[in-house]
Amino acid sequence: MPENLLRTRVEAIRRLARRRAGRPLVNVLQKTRGEDVAAAMPHLAPAEQRFVFEHIVDDGMAAELLVNVGESDLANLVKQLPLERLVELLDAMEVDDETDVIALLPEQIREQVMARIEKDDRQHVEELLAWPEDSAGGIMQPVAFRLHADANCREAIQALQESEDVESVFYLYVENDAGQLVGVASLRNLLTNPPNTSLAEMMVTEVITVPPHMDQEEVARVVSRYDLLAVPVVDDNRRLQGIVTVDDVIDVIREEAAEDMMLMVGVHQGEADEQAGVLQSVRQRVAWLLITLVGGILIAELAKFWEADIGAFPILAGFLPVVIGMGGNVGSQAATITVRGIALGRVEPRDILRVVWRESRIGLILGLAYGVMLAIYCLARFHQPLFGLGVGIAITAAMATAAIAGSIIPLTLERMGVDPAVATMPFVTTLMDLVGGVIYFSVTTALIASTL
Amino acid sequence: MPENLLRTRVEAIRRLARRRAGRPLVNVLQKTRGEDVAAAMPHLAPAEQRFVFEHIVDDGMAAELLVNVGESDLANLVKQLPLERLVELLDAMEVDDETDVIALLPEQIREQVMARIEKDDRQHVEELLAWPEDSAGGIMQPVAFRLHADANCREAIQALQESEDVESVFYLYVENDAGQLVGVASLRNLLTNPPNTSLAEMMVTEVITVPPHMDQEEVARVVSRYDLLAVPVVDDNRRLQGIVTVDDVIDVIREEAAEDMMLMVGVHQGEADEQAGVLQSVRQRVAWLLITLVGGILIAELAKFWEADIGAFPILAGFLPVVIGMGGNVGSQAATITVRGIALGRVEPRDILRVVWRESRIGLILGLAYGVMLAIYCLARFHQPLFGLGVGIAITAAMATAAIAGSIIPLTLERMGVDPAVATMPFVTTLMDLVGGVIYFSVTTALIASTL
Numbered sequence: 061m062p063e064n065l066l067r068t069r070v071e072a073i074r075r076l077a078r079r080r081a082g083r084p085l086v087n088v089l090q091k092t093r094g095e096d097v098a099a100a101m102p103h104l105a106p107a108e109q110r111f112v113f114e115h116i117v118d119d120g121m122a123a124e125l126l127v128n129v130g131e132s133d134l135a136n137l138v139k140q141l142p143l144e145r146l147v148e149l150l151d152a153m154e155v156d157d158e159t160d161v162i163a164l165l166p167e168q169i170r171e172q173v174m175a176r177i178e179k180d181d182r183q184h185v186e187e188l189l190a191w192p193e194d195s196a197g198g199i200m201q202p203v204a205f206r207l208h209a210d211a212n213c214r215e216a217i218q219a220l221q222e223s224e225d226v227e228s229v230f231y232l233y234v235e236n237d238a239g240q241l242v243g244v245a246s247l248r249n250l251l252t253n254p255p256n257t258s259l260a261e262m263m264v265t266e267v268i269t270v271p272p273h274m275d276q277e278e279v280a281r282v283v284s285r286y287d288l289l290a291v292p293v294v295d296d297n298r299r300l301q302g303i304v305t306v307d308d309v310i311d312v313i314r315e316e317a318a319e320d321m322m323l324m325v326g327v328h329q330g331e332a333d334e335q336a337g338v339l340q341s342v343r344q345r346v347a348w349l350l351i352t353l354v355g356g357i358l359i360a361e362l363a364k365f366w367e368a369d370i371g372a373f374p375i376l377a378g379f380l381p382v383v384i385g386m387g388g389n390v391g392s393q394a395a396t397i398t399v400r401g402i403a404l405g406r407v408e409p410r411d412i413l414r415v416v417w418r419e420s421r422i423g424l425i426l427g428l429a430y431g432v433m434l435a436i437y438c439l440a441r442f443h444q445p446l447f448g449l450g451v452g453i454a455i456t457a458a459m460a461t462a463a464i465a466g467s468i469i470p471l472t473l474e475r476m477g478v479d480p481a482v483a484t485m486p487f488v489t490t491l492m493d494l495v496g497g498v499i500y501f502s503v504t505t506a507l508i509a510s511t512l
Numbered sequence: 513m514p515e516n517l518l519r520t521r522v523e524a525i526r527r528l529a530r531r532r533a534g535r536p537l538v539n540v541l542q543k544t545r546g547e548d549v550a551a552a553m554p555h556l557a558p559a560e561q562r563f564v565f566e567h568i569v570d571d572g573m574a575a576e577l578l579v580n581v582g583e584s585d586l587a588n589l590v591k592q593l594p595l596e597r598l599v600e601l602l603d604a605m606e607v608d609d610e611t612d613v614i615a616l617l618p619e620q621i622r623e624q625v626m627a628r629i630e631k632d633d634r635q636h637v638e639e640l641l642a643w644p645e646d647s648a649g650g651i652m653q654p655v656a657f658r659l660h661a662d663a664n665c666r667e668a669i670q671a672l673q674e675s676e677d678v679e680s681v682f683y684l685y686v687e688n689d690a691g692q693l694v695g696v697a698s699l700r701n702l703l704t705n706p707p708n709t710s711l712a713e714m715m716v717t718e719v720i721t722v723p724p725h726m727d728q729e730e731v732a733r734v735v736s737r738y739d740l741l742a743v744p745v746v747d748d749n750r751r752l753q754g755i756v757t758v759d760d761v762i763d764v765i766r767e768e769a770a771e772d773m774m775l776m777v778g779v780h781q782g783e784a785d786e787q788a789g790v791l792q793s794v795r796q797r798v799a800w801l802l803i804t805l806v807g808g809i810l811i812a813e814l815a816k817f818w819e820a821d822i823g824a825f826p827i828l829a830g831f832l833p834v835v836i837g838m839g840g841n842v843g844s845q846a847a848t849i850t851v852r853g854i855a856l857g858r859v860e861p862r863d864i865l866r867v868v869w870r871e872s873r874i875g876l877i878l879g880l881a882y883g884v885m886l887a888i889y890c891l892a893r894f895h896q897p898l899f900g901l902g903v904g905i906a907i908t909a910a911m912a913t914a915a916i917a918g919s920i921i922p923l924t925l926e927r928m929g930v931d932p933a934v935a936t937m938p939f940v941t942t943l944m945d946l947v948g949g950v951i952y953f954s955v956t957t958a959l960i961a962s963t964l
């Protein structure tokens with residue numbers, strides 16, 4: 061459904077939910093795709109969400125909804141849901157989706173649910189839950205379409221016709237006697253080869269695989285670099301554990317990009333912030349603001365140190381914010397570019413000299429440009445040539461330093477094995493506040509000392 | 513190839529290119545995938561890039577490289593390449609890749625190339641170039657696997673066997689007599705239905721399509737919402753124009769996320785900044801820093817207005833940076849969360865009241881927490897209860913206001929049809945500098961007036 065029609069539909073669902081108009085809601089929901097109902101959820105209040113959920117007739121759609129909402133919305137939807145109904149919906153899901161939903165369920169419900177879902181599924185779910193949530197093992201589907209290398213095309217097609225439970229078949233994985241993955245073939249290969257061609261003859265033997273403990277971000281990079289529809293997850297003995305499909309990879313890429321953006325401004329998110337409760341959001345944001353506070357207090361101490369100069373020449377205080385502000389912004393720009401470059405694999409720690417050399421030139425040019433502008437303004441407004449010169453020099457130095465620091469910090473974090481996005485922005489801006497403050501007060505007071 | 517092996521390989525390529533060791537380089541390149549050679553490019557100097565490119569024996573790999581590098585690297589690679597060779601490589605590409613490369617070529621080469629590529633391709637390329645670069649039409653492949661609804665499975669399989677030029681076949685598109693798209697079938701459907709089933713019987717008739725002028729970001733949302741491998745692009749008459757495949761969608765999602773992050777800190781990027789020249793980068797970053805400069809000058813004017821107070825009580829100047837800094841950071845957090853929410857379709861302009869109500873509470877709680885801390889510090893350090901109270905009140909007010917402004921601004925930009933990420937950060941922080949400055953000076957001077 062195109063975006064504008066989707067909006068109208070979402071609006072209709074919201075209106076009906078708000079009016080508690082059950083029967084028309086059932087009608088609208090029957091004409092809507094599950095994915096679109098899920099897209100409507102974030103725009104509804106908790107009670108409205110539950111009202112919509114109760115009026116979904118189709119089990120597939122109800123299951124789809126549980127798979128596609130965030131943690132707090134999920135807790136809300138299952139709050140008044142009978143346990144049997146929840147188990148029924150879980151049993152209808154693919155195992156990887158089922159695992160994701162179970163992992164997000166409130167703890168007290170989770171164990172009750174685990175005890176009741178189908179035994180086969182339970183084993184798979186337990187295996188998947190054993191892997192870290194953000195690893196290849198944690199996001200894979202534990203089922204794949206697999207056959208022995210001796211089978212031929214005709215047998216493969218027959219197997220495919222019988223394996224209705226394997227929902228997403230993109231490739232056929234070929235195993236040897238020891239159960240090791242030895243090749244891969246596409247469905248298209250099955251169609252375009254004579255029926256009695258053996259899989260061993262037609263398969264590609266150089267299979268790109270990932271280990272189960274690989275970070276999901278790296279898995280996403282592999283799938284996207286080689287344009288795969290699915291990548292097989294194999295253990296140390298090359299035994300197939302499952303597959304990560306391209307639709308899950310898309311979710312990972314979206315998630316990680318959002319996470320990077322949030323981390324950079326110091327929002328540590330358990331889930332999407334705009335769906336979390338107010339107090340939870342406060343907790344997510346409070347910690348890194350402390351950096352800014354501590355930095356700010358240190359600046360106050362700097363000002364205290366130069367108190368006499370400020371008392372004698374109050375306008376000195378007026379240009380501190382612009383110097384540290386410009387430094388902070390140019391530092392944020394450099395940091396963002398570097399963090400993104402690292403995430404996309406275009407920049408890495410050993411490129412540090414090249415990156416710093418570039419950034420220092422950029423910072424210097426930007427600093428000079430704005431330094432001259434600001435010096436001219438100071439001169440014209442306050443008729444203090446030496447003060448104007450001091451402000452100009454300070455802002456140039458602060459901006460050049462900021463550009464360098466903004467690129468060094470993420471690269472250093474990356475080398476130390478820390479996520480380079482972690483609170484880069486509060487960290488860089490606060491550091492630049494301090495460095496800029498010291499530069500500013502030293503330079504200007506030295507220059508205007510004679511006039512004080 | 514796993515990331516650590518890839519790194520070793522990239523390192524080897526870089527070392528050999530640096531040493532100008534042609535023969536060993538040819539050997540290493542022959543054992544490396546084209547995608548991995550492309551991944552090595554950003555880590556090489558221009559002359560090294562050209563050296564590597566000259567030593568690629570396999571045409572497919574050379575073509576792959578041209579498709580996967582950025583604009584400035586591409587210009588570098590083709591600089592000394594004979595025109596015939598470039599045309600040869602272009603002719604070997606899929607038409608959508610060919611179009612992308614041609615669009616990125618330096619202008620003087622582009623026309624010469626267009627005149628020489630295969631005639632069939634030229635027509636397709638011209639059609640694709642007619643669509644905006646970031647629309648469905650601009651990113652689609654103009655070829656798709658399509659058949660008439662009367663055909664049966666056997667005929668479809670035969671057609672598939674003969675259509676070797678259609679490289680990425682994910683779905684079979686079914687058309688009626690008028691050439692309109694009436695249904696879609698998967699390759700799996702072809703395998704699991706009896707050979708003489710007609711396509712009309714087995715196809716899904718509710719096809720999700722996109723129009724050619726749809727923005728690529730919206731196309732990406734459609735593909736990801738419905739977990740598609742490809743989405744057909746149809747004109748107003750439902751005639752199939754081409755398909756957008758999931759691997760292109762992944763690139764779009766990466767690109768748009770990077771673009772959002774860059775735009776937020778005011779980096780207007782033509783291409784990835786870390787590959788651009790120094791002066792080009794300066795141009796990309798310079799404009800929005802002006803906002804900060806103008807804001808900074810206005811703050812200096814504020815300080816000038818309260819000059820007498822600062823002269824009498826210099827420490828007043830010392831706490832201005834922390835108040836505006838905390839406001840700026842909390843405002844950036846709110847803005848980032850809102851921008852991301854809009855990009856993911858979870859927040860939209862009409863949710864403004866709900867969002868602002870949430871953010872105002874979060875900002876108030878954060879402000880109170882830090883206001884109390886800072887007030888206690890002021891009191892303990894400077895023994896000025898009224899000044900401490902003033903600083904506490906000012907920071908609380910500034911942070912609450914910042915959280916609200918940080919969420920209102922992107923939502924308002926979105927409503928106005930402007931990309932909500934555009935320079936949100938410099939804009940929000942600068943605005944908060946000013947608002948915070950006025951709040952701070954007014955509150956503190958009012959409270960300590962009696963002591964001055």
